[in-house]
């Protein structure tokens with residue numbers, strides 16, 4: 047199967063293959079085979095079809111390219127280097143090394159030109175669907191006849207593993223439903239995964255499945271050598287605007303490697319120096335030097351630079367004409383693309399009066415969301431079929447549906463939490479929209495992998511998570527979160543905000559939207575809880591700072607600190623009153639967001655939790671795991687370290703000991719122990 051090595055195209059393709067194989071070899075780690083199989087398709091896409099500007103990776107009109115099979119990262123790094131992004135050959139030589147710009151899997155925000163962080167299979171497919179949805183929302187808002195400023199495509203490459211994962215199926219199903227014609231997926235049908243042939247576990251009719259989802263499906267029988275066939279398929283896929291397209295490309299993993307091609311051995315380990323040499327020989331590539339990029343090949347790839355400059359300039363000229371015709375929209379576009387919120391965006395957020403009676407924080411959230419939605423047109427989101435319960439409909443914002451009037455911003459994700467999570471990340475990384483997604487707190491279990499990637503990528507995503515404790519009541523332990531607060535608090539760069547009332551909920555939304563560098567989970571009650579006076583939930587030193595003194599000890603230094611979040615802040619307040627009857631002075635600290643509190647300077651933290659007061663009791667209707675950080679060695683935690691039960695919420699809370707009396711008693715025993723010199 048010796049290929050003509052004098053054809054520039056074949057040599058360019060081989061340059062991708064061997065840059066990738068050499069980098070993996072040098073790192074003694076990585077995945078050489080997939081880049082070798084995907085090199086021809088990638089070459090065509092990146093030299094002839096994709097619209098991008100290597101000199102300006104952030105140009106808003108670019109096509110988005112996602113490598114969902116992120117293990118093949120060297121493919122992307124090779125392409126970025128070859129086409130002229132700010133990624134040098136030395137960067138490629140540092141593949142997978144400490145501090146390098148070419149880590150093991152593509153990381154957004156770390157390497158120029160990488161759109162999303164991929165690696166957990168299936169997520170990239172979901173991200174691509176999210177980007178295609180964001181792009182459509184923007185097209186509906188901004189495009190005007192003769193001014194198609196939003197016309198880019200979302201192109202994703204995926205592997206067998208991507209298509210085995212449920213998250214990709216969820217997202218693909220929704221993409222088909224929405225007829226996302228701006229989305230093209232290339233499936234690397236190499237029939238190899240880590241354990242061997244896909245015959246071990248995956249024999250389904252992928253084409254039939256995607257057709258059933260409503261996709262346009264194309265096939266390329268020989269993705270290794272048939273450049274004409276690949277080009278024809280790409281052109282057909284790009285011509286389709288009514289449906290998403292899946293192009294199934296039959297390739298050989300490790301193409302060119304005489305002993306490892308079409309085997310799992312080419313997947314996740316260096317080929318070995320001898321085998322790399324044999325592959326080079328087979329494909330007519332010089333054995334040395336390694337990392338070879340012949341000048342004419344580089345020049346050929348680098349045509350991407352003037353081409354990119356040209357397409358971006360064309361787009362900018364269009365945009366100038368657009369701005370002249372629609373100045374207001376043009377300003378909004380620029381603002382949204384920068385990620386700035388509109389002037390006065392938070393002005394309409396209501397303050398809640400204690401006199402109006404108890405309010406579930408999920409219901410307060412509905413009013414707050416609706417106030418924000420009228421001022422923040424980039425807010426777009428919805429629920430995984432729980433909008434009536436999570437109270438997350440934006441009343442006047444319309445539905446995002448294939449047959450509805452354009453411009454709708456309420457999404458209906460269907461019962462697809464994981465797909466929703468991945469889609470939200472794609473929307474956030476696309477830019478121009480601020481996405482939110484809602485479900486019951488318990489079902490974060492179904493979307494945690496995507497939440498983690500949102501945190502890792504620093505995505506501005508808001509999660510609205512209701513039914514936050516056993517207090518939800520009769521649905522029972524399958525629906526009652528216990529360990530979820532602890533578990534999400536353990537995740538770096540995720541802000542978990544559990545407001546204590548309607549006014550803290552307003553502040554929670556405010557800080558969530560203002561946060562540009564990562565996701566925020568707003569954790570809300572199903573049950574009604576009292577409203578705190580707005581002035582005691584002040585913005586400065588309030589939710590913004592993560593924790594604050596809500597109700598201080600009367601007359602001087604507190605004997606004991608009562609720490610709580612969410613609905614249990616009211617339990618702590620009641621316990622404070624009980625303690626006061628017995629002459630014990632208690633301070634109640636509301637702690638809606640540990641992460642924000644940890645970001646405060648020591649002086650503030652110590653003013654809230656004075657080191658001189660070791661008597662501390664936390665109360666939260668969830669696992670006590672983690673509270674020892676704040677209650678210390680001599681304090682105690684009132685919480686729930688078992689699964690819940692089915693009964694009215696108040697009864698469960700009482701049965702499980704989340705009561706003012708229990709907190710009072712723990713506080714007294716903590717104090718007694720400290721005074722007596724023993725542990726509580």
Ligand SMILES: Cc1ncc(C[n+]2csc(CCOP(=O)(O)OP(=O)(O)O)c2C)c(N)n1
Nearest residue numbers: 080165166167205206207208238239240313
């Ligand atoms: C969610 C998830 N599970 C497991 C893995 C580990 N893993 C990496 S690649 C891979 C499968 C490789 O097969 P395929 O997706 O067909 O990729 P190819 O080897 O063909 O490039 C697995 C299981 C992963 N990256 N993500």
Ligand SMILES: [Mg+2]
Nearest residue numbers: 206236238239
């Ligand atoms: Mg495979």
